[in-house]
Amino acid sequence: MLNFDFVLLHVADPLVSADFYSGLLGKPVVESSPGFAMLPLNDKVMLGLWLASDAAPGGGGRPGASEISFDVADGAALSEIHADWTGKGLPILIEPVEMPFGHTFVAADPDGHRIRVVAGVKS
Template sequence: MLNFDFVLLHVADPLASAGFYSGLLGKPVVESNPGFAMLPLSEQVMLGLWLADEVAPGAPGKPGASEISFNVADVPALEKCHSDCMEKGMPILVDPVEMPFGHTFVAADPDGHRIRVVARARA
Protein backbone atom coordinates (compact mmCIF):
# COMPACT_ATOMS: atom_id res chain seq x y z
CA MET A 1 0.00 0.00 0.00
CA LEU A 2 1.27 3.47 -0.89
CA ASN A 3 1.44 6.18 1.78
CA PHE A 4 1.28 9.80 0.58
CA ASP A 5 3.86 11.87 2.47
CA PHE A 6 5.58 14.33 0.11
CA VAL A 7 4.82 17.12 -2.38
CA LEU A 8 7.69 18.29 -4.57
CA LEU A 9 7.72 21.57 -6.48
CA HIS A 10 10.37 22.51 -9.04
CA VAL A 11 11.44 26.07 -8.27
CA ALA A 12 13.90 28.70 -9.46
CA ASP A 13 15.34 29.38 -5.97
CA PRO A 14 14.74 26.77 -3.22
CA LEU A 15 15.96 29.06 -0.43
CA ALA A 16 13.65 31.91 -1.46
CA SER A 17 10.74 29.50 -1.91
CA ALA A 18 11.40 27.95 1.50
CA GLY A 19 11.31 31.41 3.09
CA PHE A 20 8.06 32.17 1.28
CA TYR A 21 6.32 28.94 2.35
CA SER A 22 7.69 29.11 5.89
CA GLY A 23 6.21 32.59 6.26
CA LEU A 24 2.93 31.62 4.62
CA LEU A 25 2.41 28.44 6.63
CA GLY A 26 4.16 29.38 9.86
CA LYS A 27 6.24 26.19 9.62
CA PRO A 28 10.02 25.85 10.07
CA VAL A 29 12.34 24.94 7.22
CA VAL A 30 13.88 21.57 8.18
CA GLU A 31 16.37 21.23 5.32
CA SER A 32 17.92 24.03 3.32
CA ASN A 33 20.68 24.30 0.73
CA PRO A 34 20.93 26.09 -2.62
CA GLY A 35 19.59 23.06 -4.54
CA PHE A 36 16.86 21.81 -2.23
CA ALA A 37 14.79 22.87 0.75
CA MET A 38 12.05 21.15 2.75
CA LEU A 39 9.43 21.99 5.36
CA PRO A 40 6.34 20.29 6.77
CA LEU A 41 2.92 20.88 5.25
CA SER A 42 1.32 18.80 8.01
CA GLU A 43 2.39 16.14 10.51
CA GLN A 44 2.36 13.55 7.73
CA VAL A 45 3.25 15.50 4.57
CA MET A 46 6.44 17.38 3.68
CA LEU A 47 6.92 20.04 0.99
CA GLY A 48 10.11 19.70 -1.03
CA LEU A 49 11.43 22.59 -3.13
CA TRP A 50 13.92 21.38 -5.73
CA LEU A 51 16.01 23.64 -7.96
CA ALA A 52 14.38 23.15 -11.38
CA ASP A 53 17.74 23.13 -13.19
CA GLU A 54 18.92 20.19 -11.05
CA VAL A 55 15.82 17.95 -11.17
CA ALA A 56 16.89 14.42 -12.11
CA PRO A 57 15.78 13.16 -14.45
CA GLY A 58 15.11 16.51 -16.05
CA ALA A 59 11.47 17.53 -16.32
CA PRO A 60 9.95 19.38 -19.28
CA GLY A 61 7.78 21.61 -17.07
CA LYS A 62 8.89 24.98 -15.83
CA PRO A 63 8.64 26.38 -12.31
CA GLY A 64 5.07 27.46 -11.68
CA ALA A 65 3.42 24.54 -13.48
CA SER A 66 1.74 23.05 -10.38
CA GLU A 67 -1.11 23.74 -7.98
CA ILE A 68 -1.35 22.84 -4.31
CA SER A 69 -4.46 23.22 -2.22
CA PHE A 70 -5.12 23.97 1.44
CA ASN A 71 -8.45 23.84 3.21
CA VAL A 72 -9.72 26.17 5.91
CA ALA A 73 -12.58 25.79 8.37
CA ASP A 74 -15.10 28.17 6.84
CA VAL A 75 -15.68 31.20 4.60
CA PRO A 76 -14.60 33.78 7.23
CA ALA A 77 -11.28 31.89 7.61
CA LEU A 78 -10.92 31.87 3.82
CA GLU A 79 -11.57 35.62 3.63
CA LYS A 80 -8.96 36.23 6.37
CA CYS A 81 -6.43 34.08 4.49
CA HIS A 82 -7.19 35.97 1.26
CA SER A 83 -6.65 39.28 3.05
CA ASP A 84 -3.37 38.01 4.56
CA CYS A 85 -2.13 36.90 1.13
CA MET A 86 -2.94 40.30 -0.35
CA GLU A 87 -1.14 42.05 2.52
CA LYS A 88 1.94 39.89 1.79
CA GLY A 89 1.83 41.07 -1.81
CA MET A 90 1.05 37.65 -3.24
CA PRO A 91 -0.45 37.72 -6.74
CA ILE A 92 -4.15 36.80 -6.52
CA LEU A 93 -5.13 34.79 -9.60
CA VAL A 94 -8.76 34.17 -8.60
CA ASP A 95 -10.60 36.30 -6.04
CA PRO A 96 -12.86 34.46 -3.57
CA VAL A 97 -15.65 32.74 -5.44
CA GLU A 98 -18.19 29.99 -4.82
CA MET A 99 -17.52 26.80 -6.81
CA PRO A 100 -19.19 23.37 -6.70
CA PHE A 101 -16.59 22.07 -4.19
CA GLY A 102 -16.71 25.13 -1.91
CA HIS A 103 -15.67 28.76 -1.55
CA THR A 104 -12.17 29.28 -2.95
CA PHE A 105 -9.49 31.67 -4.08
CA VAL A 106 -6.17 31.15 -5.85
CA ALA A 107 -2.89 32.97 -5.22
CA ALA A 108 0.58 32.39 -6.67
CA ASP A 109 3.95 31.68 -5.07
CA PRO A 110 7.18 33.35 -6.30
CA ASP A 111 7.52 30.76 -9.10
CA GLY A 112 3.90 31.10 -10.21
CA HIS A 113 2.74 27.80 -8.65
CA ARG A 114 -0.95 28.12 -7.88
CA ILE A 115 -1.95 28.04 -4.21
CA ARG A 116 -5.65 27.25 -3.87
CA VAL A 117 -7.42 27.82 -0.56
CA VAL A 118 -10.81 26.18 -0.08
CA ALA A 119 -13.59 26.33 2.49
CA ARG A 120 -15.29 23.05 1.58
CA ALA A 121 -19.01 23.05 0.77
CA ARG A 122 -21.03 21.47 3.55
CA ALA A 123 -23.42 18.70 2.50
Protein backbone atom coordinates (compact mmCIF):
# COMPACT_ATOMS: atom_id res chain seq x y z
CA MET A 1 0.00 0.00 0.00
CA LEU A 2 1.23 3.48 -0.85
CA ASN A 3 0.87 6.31 1.66
CA PHE A 4 0.91 9.87 0.35
CA ASP A 5 3.16 11.94 2.62
CA PHE A 6 5.22 14.39 0.54
CA VAL A 7 4.89 17.10 -2.11
CA LEU A 8 8.10 18.22 -3.78
CA LEU A 9 8.42 21.43 -5.77
CA HIS A 10 11.48 22.36 -7.82
CA VAL A 11 12.30 25.98 -6.98
CA ALA A 12 14.87 28.63 -7.83
CA ASP A 13 15.76 29.34 -4.17
CA PRO A 14 14.63 26.92 -1.43
CA LEU A 15 15.27 29.45 1.37
CA VAL A 16 13.12 32.12 -0.31
CA SER A 17 10.39 29.56 -1.02
CA ALA A 18 10.51 28.21 2.55
CA ASP A 19 10.12 31.71 3.96
CA PHE A 20 7.21 32.34 1.58
CA TYR A 21 5.32 29.13 2.45
CA SER A 22 6.07 29.40 6.17
CA GLY A 23 4.59 32.90 6.26
CA LEU A 24 1.67 31.98 4.02
CA LEU A 25 0.68 28.81 5.88
CA GLY A 26 1.84 29.71 9.39
CA LYS A 27 3.93 26.52 9.52
CA PRO A 28 7.53 26.24 10.76
CA VAL A 29 10.38 25.31 8.44
CA VAL A 30 11.76 22.00 9.78
CA GLU A 31 14.74 21.66 7.44
CA SER A 32 16.61 24.39 5.64
CA SER A 33 19.74 24.56 3.49
CA PRO A 34 20.67 26.37 0.28
CA GLY A 35 19.68 23.26 -1.73
CA PHE A 36 16.59 22.02 0.11
CA ALA A 37 13.96 23.13 2.61
CA MET A 38 10.95 21.40 4.11
CA LEU A 39 7.87 22.28 6.17
CA PRO A 40 4.65 20.49 7.11
CA LEU A 41 1.47 21.03 5.10
CA ASN A 42 -0.49 19.14 7.76
CA ASP A 43 0.10 16.38 10.33
CA LYS A 44 0.89 13.80 7.64
CA VAL A 45 2.11 15.61 4.51
CA MET A 46 5.35 17.55 4.12
CA LEU A 47 6.24 20.16 1.50
CA GLY A 48 9.76 19.82 0.10
CA LEU A 49 11.39 22.68 -1.79
CA TRP A 50 14.32 21.44 -3.85
CA LEU A 51 16.77 23.62 -5.75
CA ALA A 52 15.76 22.91 -9.37
CA SER A 53 19.35 22.72 -10.63
CA ASP A 54 20.14 20.05 -7.99
CA ALA A 55 17.06 17.88 -8.62
CA ALA A 56 18.30 14.40 -9.45
CA PRO A 57 18.61 12.88 -11.87
CA GLY A 58 19.78 15.49 -14.30
CA GLY A 59 18.45 18.61 -12.61
CA GLY A 60 15.90 19.17 -15.36
CA GLY A 61 13.11 20.33 -13.06
CA ARG A 62 11.56 23.64 -14.03
CA PRO A 63 10.39 26.07 -11.31
CA GLY A 64 6.75 27.05 -11.63
CA ALA A 65 5.51 23.89 -13.32
CA SER A 66 3.22 22.56 -10.56
CA GLU A 67 -0.01 23.27 -8.70
CA ILE A 68 -0.92 22.50 -5.10
CA SER A 69 -4.43 22.78 -3.73
CA PHE A 70 -5.98 23.47 -0.33
CA ASP A 71 -9.58 22.88 0.79
CA VAL A 72 -11.44 25.38 2.93
CA ALA A 73 -14.78 25.02 4.72
CA ASP A 74 -16.87 27.46 2.71
CA GLY A 75 -17.05 30.53 0.49
CA ALA A 76 -16.57 32.91 3.42
CA ALA A 77 -13.27 31.22 4.33
CA LEU A 78 -12.18 31.35 0.68
CA SER A 79 -12.99 35.07 0.48
CA GLU A 80 -11.04 35.74 3.67
CA ILE A 81 -7.94 33.92 2.38
CA HIS A 82 -8.23 35.63 -1.01
CA ALA A 83 -8.35 39.05 0.69
CA ASP A 84 -5.41 38.16 2.95
CA TRP A 85 -3.23 36.90 0.10
CA THR A 86 -4.16 39.85 -2.12
CA GLY A 87 -3.20 42.17 0.75
CA LYS A 88 0.15 40.38 1.05
CA GLY A 89 0.80 41.05 -2.63
CA LEU A 90 0.56 37.49 -3.94
CA PRO A 91 -0.07 37.37 -7.67
CA ILE A 92 -3.66 36.21 -8.17
CA LEU A 93 -3.77 34.19 -11.39
CA ILE A 94 -7.49 33.37 -11.24
CA GLU A 95 -9.89 35.54 -9.26
CA PRO A 96 -12.60 33.72 -7.23
CA VAL A 97 -14.88 31.85 -9.61
CA GLU A 98 -17.40 28.99 -9.57
CA MET A 99 -16.10 25.86 -11.25
CA PRO A 100 -17.64 22.37 -11.47
CA PHE A 101 -15.64 21.25 -8.42
CA GLY A 102 -16.43 24.30 -6.22
CA HIS A 103 -15.69 27.97 -5.62
CA THR A 104 -11.97 28.55 -6.24
CA PHE A 105 -9.15 31.00 -6.86
CA VAL A 106 -5.49 30.54 -7.80
CA ALA A 107 -2.44 32.47 -6.61
CA ALA A 108 1.25 32.03 -7.48
CA ASP A 109 4.32 31.46 -5.34
CA PRO A 110 7.72 33.12 -6.03
CA ASP A 111 8.52 30.48 -8.68
CA GLY A 112 5.14 30.68 -10.38
CA HIS A 113 3.81 27.42 -8.93
CA ARG A 114 0.03 27.66 -8.74
CA ILE A 115 -1.63 27.62 -5.30
CA ARG A 116 -5.34 26.77 -5.59
CA VAL A 117 -7.88 27.27 -2.82
CA VAL A 118 -11.22 25.45 -3.17
CA ALA A 119 -14.40 25.82 -1.10
CA GLY A 120 -16.82 22.93 -1.26
CA VAL A 121 -17.59 20.40 -3.91
CA LYS A 122 -20.49 20.95 -6.26
CA SER A 123 -22.97 18.10 -6.34
